[in-house]
Amino acid sequence: xxxxxxxxxxxxxxxxxxxxxxxxxxxxxxxxxxxxxxxxxxxxxxxxxxxxxxxxxxxxxxxxxxxxxx
Numbered sequence: 001x002x003x004x005x006x007x008x009x010x011x012x013x014x015x016x017x018x019x020x021x022x023x024x025x026x027x028x029x030x031x032x033x034x035x036x037x038x039x040x041x042x043x044x045x046x047x048x049x050x051x052x053x054x055x056x057x058x059x060x061x062x063x064x065x066x067x068x069x070x
Contacts, residue, residue: 002034002038003032003034003038003040003059004038004059004062004064005029005032005038005040005059005062005064006029006032006067006068007029007030007031007032007068008028008029008068009028009029009064009065009066009067009068010026010027010028010064010065010066010068011026011027011028011029011040011042011062011063011064011065012024012025012027012062012063012065013025013027013044013057013061013062014061014062014063015061017044017053017055017057017061018053018055020044020052020053021044021052021053021055025044025045025046025052026044026045026065027042027043027044027045028042028043028045029041029042029068030042030043030054033056037058037059038059039056039057039058039059040056040057040059040062041054041055041056041057042054042055042056042057042062
């Protein structure tokens with residue numbers, strides 16, 4: 001699988017992804033959809049760790065915060 005992120009990686013949005021996920025929101029990769037243009041199902045959370053949204057996101061909309069220890 002040739003993807004930039006892996007399941008359980010902590011990522012951050014680098015642009016606004018709807019009204020619930022402003023730029024800079026952190027989340028965890030739940031699922032990787034490997035293809036020519038990989039996409040990721042990510043659960044985004046607020047500063048208290050409360051879920052804001054679960055959405056499928058393009059690779060170019062994310063940056064790595066922390067690699068999962070799996």
